[in-house]
Amino acid sequence: MSGRVRLDGRELRREFDRRTVFRDVAFSVAAGETLLVTGRNGSGKSTLVRIICGVLTPSAGSVALESGAGRAADPHMYAGLVAPYLQMFEEFSPMENLGLGAGLRGMPFDARRAAGLLERVGLSGRLHDPVRTFSSGMKQRVKYAFALLHDPPLLVLDEPTANLDEEGIALARSVMAEQRQRGILVVATNDLADAAAYERSVDLDASR
């Protein structure tokens, strides 16, 4: 399934209160490829990320996520997102959050897999503590587990290393490397340390 997944953006434009954030944005990404989204603060990186994830409608143009054989894919099942503005349900524990993530998607909850994911992101001792008691870096790690729970063919990371320590940054890099093997990776950042590793790119400063 993920081997044939494809993401296409055509003539995308988004306006807020008659102010054009970006226009004529286009990209085409196939499985195994990565897309880098860059731009200054306010250039619309997070807006484009939301459009790609299917939670915001563009003012013009379209984003098509195909699961293969030309079929449109359901973004709820195909996309995973990690972003500073994405919030977990803080009165619940990481395990409960992952349970909610599976249930909201209509999937059965595999507690063993969820515990394995949370251990992988470095939260093995805090599986049942409320997320509101976590530091911002620990919350970022919960978001990685939440995004990966359903093995999304499309993984979208907005500022992937935000709030993370060195160990966390290494985790983020390993998640990105795995996603490159498994499906499509979209990264919105101005940290261009690994810019050469991205096959496709969109510079929103050039799309105003």
Added chain:
Amino acid sequence: MPPGKAPAGALLRSVRTVFLKDWRSELRTRYAVSALLMFVVTTIAIILFSLGSEGASSDALDGMLWVVIFFAAMSGLSRTFVMEEERGTTLTLQLAAPPAAVFFGKLLFNLVLVTGINAVTVLLYALFINGFVIRTVSIFAVTVALGSIALAAASTIIAAIIARANTRGTLYPVLSFPIMLPLLLSVIEATRKASEGAFFAEAGGEFQLLISYIVVVVVSSSMLFEYIWKD
């Protein structure tokens, strides 16, 4: 299968998860229940003090019951969407759950909440307000049941609309009043018939109107919700 259309089994599981999330969250915080109960107790106490020993006409008391229920609903039922907006979890729900699951899960939660609060309100009102007498209990029971469903249906979609507005606190009752007017007029009239001791069949017109109201609000809301929810 077009995007956003989940199989029925998966959709039901998703609806159940939205409902259980709100239910468990409410059990842990008791935010909406506390606000609603405090409102009901305070309002009934004010009515009690203002009437004193003089009492009021049966018609006025029937109407006042629904004034308490309407404003109690206004004080608590918007929480289900406003809470997601305040905590920043709207995006998390948008990302993981189909819009239909969010709408029906929230509707179910509001229905349970409003049914429980209305039961407490009616009990307290009947116990403490002198002169409030129900002679045809069957009419009153059906009126409260249908009124609760209609109130939950209308308040859920209005809460979704106002959740992102800056002035949501004042906007909620203002926007709700014209939308809920047919509902309020019907339940007040049916309650009047219950207190007068009318036969069950005599309230048939009000029940038909309430059922039609529920069907129209739920169907149109489920069709419109995706547009409200996405942007």
